Amino acid sequence: MKISILGTGMTKFGELWGISPRTLAREAVNDALSDAGIVQKDIDLLIVGNMLSALLGNQQHIGALFAEELGLSCAAFTVEGACASGGLAVHTAVMGLLSGQYKTACVLGIEKMTDHKPELVSSALMAAGTNEERLSGGTFPGMYALLARSHMSAFGTTSEDLASVAVKNHYHGSLNPKAQYQNQITIEQVLKSGCIADPLKLLDCSPMTDGAAAVIVTSKKTAKKSVTIEASFVATDSLGLSTRASLTELSSSRKAAYKAFHQAGIKPKDCDIAEVHDCFTIAELLALEDLGFYQKGKASSAVRAGEVTHGSSKHLVVNTSGGLKACGHPVGATGVKQIVELADQMRGRCGKRQVHKADIGIAHNVGGSGATAVVHVVKRNG
């Protein structure tokens, strides 16, 4: 693949009651354009990653809406795949460039979640599940709780193991000025936080977040190639959990990662950084195992030993941004933010959370309870 990442931008993630979606989009995209050193007329494709604008904001057709807001007069449309909408938007842009029809694309991931009461957002998010899951009164924390309990039962994973993921990602968040949560937490605090869906506590769960992230990608041969996308794959599994062959893995993650590693010509051990989909603490353990970084049941002890923590890791550092847990999870923006974080690490722009060696990175974005998985491999050149 010959796709270069020219520029990145993102807003602060958090509870942004005073800021409209239009303003969020402008901030993220203008930052990305100035970073890329290009202007609006250089963009010939806008892909928007978003899940909830229709369900919560009563607004669809936001490809055209944001093209208007951003002063773009190019092809523009939305891609939706629940919490993987952002990753799918990046994938769609890459496919558009590879087709040869477009030369330079802007990918905007955006979500506005905190304007509404939590029960309503929770119900809206369940649009990503099956009708049966909705009729059972299930929630996304509930679906991941079923995965957590299955993992605990199969491998002896404990609540402390789950909590250690949140502790690590809050530590990383404390180093990221754009993260929703920049406070460090302890395992005890996680265990004592209120139960949402047993065994998942409040601090095992990613928050509801407002935010936007943008990347500019190009296929132009003359473009600077300091950071490139080496692989982009999507895989799917059954929409709901009840028809899965296994509840201790997300096979969509495994399939997408296998293809992405193969295309990029690398192995999991070659990765220096990874942004993985930790919508709940159990999800990061599943990701570390499904992506091939650890054998099944072995990720929890590695996380607890600090093997993937900034500063104590000997090699791979996971979720330097703070992940979905601490950086926040504006669902349509998350998959784009992951690419922003990888590219910024590779260009040495991450301040206190900058890792020493960031040459190869992987972004892993999941929709629903594993029905969709998107994996990108990003590489620093020279």
Add this chain to the structure above:
Amino acid sequence: MLSPVKIWRNQKKIASLLGAQGELVVWTIIRVPPDGFSDQAPYPVGLIKLDEGKTVIAQLVDVSEGDLAKGLRFRLVVRRITEPSTEGVIPYGIKAVPQTY
């Protein structure tokens, strides 16, 4: 909003599952419910592997939290699903009760 047409269309599926029996595979307790379920929370939701082979997800009722265990036998029954909406349609669907109940 649950369309009455969708509820009507789902009746066949509900009828085909009524009375089916199986074993609890895994469960959770939903303590922060979605819209429409506030009057029922906290409540358990679990995956039940039916004797006929397929696995279904359902809310578990008439069972106390302490009695939940892998392998516990359940039977599917018809129950009210959520608080009725303003349009007045009461949504009925499948929930699971312990087989001994």
